[in-house]
Amino acid sequence: MRKNITLIIMSAGESLRFRENISIKKQWIRIDNKPMWLYVADLFQERYNFSKVIITASFRDIAYMKRFCDYEIVQGGNSRQESLQNALKYVNSEFVAVSDAARCNLDFEVLDNLFAYNLDSIDCLIPTIGVSDTIFLESNGNKNYLNRDNIHLVQTPQISRVQTLLEAIKLGDFSDESSAINNYGGKVVSIKGSKILDKITFLDDLKKLNISNNNDTFIGYGFDVHRFCKNKDMYLGGVKIPCSFGLEAHSDGDVVIHSLCDALLGAIGAGDIGEWFPPDDEKYDNIDSKILLKEVATFINSVGFRIVNIDIMIMAQVPKILPYKDEMVEIFSNILNLQRQYINIKATTMEKLGFVGRSEGVCVSSSVSLKLFL
Structure with missing residues (x-):
């Protein structure tokens, strides 16, 4: 020694x-x-x-x-x-x-x-x-x-x-x-x-260098829930949706992006959105969640990963998601530099069951797959 x-x-x-x-x-x-x-x-x-x-x-x-x-x-x-x-x-x-x-x-x-x-x-x-x-x-x-x-x-x-x-x-x-x-x-x-x-x-x-390609696939899963609140704009998947209420959160409350960020961070073993953007940090007060997604995506790319595809399930009795899905896909495509055919967004009601069915909030799950650049 x-x-x-x-x-x-x-x-x-x-x-x-x-x-x-x-x-x-x-x-x-x-x-x-x-x-x-x-x-x-x-x-x-x-x-x-x-x-x-x-x-x-x-x-x-x-x-x-x-x-x-x-x-x-x-x-x-x-x-x-x-x-x-x-x-x-x-x-x-x-x-x-x-x-x-x-x-x-x-x-x-x-x-x-x-x-x-x-x-x-x-x-x-x-x-x-x-x-x-x-x-x-x-x-x-x-x-x-x-x-x-x-x-x-x-x-x-x-x-x-x-x-x-x-x-x-x-x-x-x-x-x-x-x-x-x-x-x-x-x-x-x-x-x-x-x-x-x-x-x-x-x-x-x-x-x-003698670099051999690594063909491993890295899978991440994200899940998030936000309750409805009054006197706040509604943002889902980066889209401002006409609505009489929004989602309770320190940020803009975009539960779709939050779920996706957790999936991306999970795929590379980099913690979760709460560690990255603490809810008690004032600089994230009412922040546009697209900014958070961009920061996560930039980091993921910088440490050697590229996104292969994403799949998102939005569970909401209200508001209706279908009219805004294409706009969400376009936003994610631009932020993640990912072709639209590799971005899938699904939506379902909960048949009026549970807190989602009672129109008390929105629940989102996301899964992603990543590969190394080299």
Whole structure:
């Protein structure tokens, strides 16, 4: 066990360059049926047995990531450095090894050399590779050709002395640990890296990975009930329905969308609508439930899932649902980016039985099926 080194995996980014033509964040690409961030963390931990492994996560991802593992998951920030600063609050070792979740092809020959290195007299140890192509800097149309023998590409993981790193990152924004420590005046030492350690940055970079398609289907079920109330508009399936009463709820009361959100969250094991949008949170007071559905759908796509189909059963004695079903389908198609033939909405009365039959409220059940993008 490397008791004096804590491992931090950086996984809080939004993958904006990667997501130009796809909705999934790169750290959620599955490798061996694990999201990339977990796959990388497990590879490191199985080989080097760190005393602690910390993984940074975005605000929206953090609760979901905690369902996957026992590693310490901490909320990141708006930049890599801010995420690192948050993670360092949980580090109590002398050194920290920081690596990117997207650097998922690990070269253990390089890493073994890195973690066997004597760290006594240095502040930061980094793997680097040279460049083989001619290189120049261009400014105002002028090209300044550089000696490529003096150019080095810095990779991760980087091992840094924690106290030095903490002081160094107070001095500005830096793209990595070595640049911060070098600016601070600390001693940075490099070893030979490897092209295998290339980071996944763009969608085309996935060609570097050995990804096999996962054909599993994920099923979710949602159920919700709301009672009628006066002095409120009626919304069902995103449609405002002419009615003399509405549905009692902290939000707009759209029981159809609430049921669908629960089904979607259930399919990926991400909790329920009450956890996501607490009824005691004032920012959700009378909120349009279509906004909630959009947030859930965006999250589901970002962590690697696509919706295959949805099937909804609305149980209501009143109001009549049939005149509004097509409009509901169109709304869901637009929000979920799902073709209309894969959206089915059914409606039934309860033959005047029970609270629905007595026209006291509406009951909705939803089922969905999802698949992984890759």
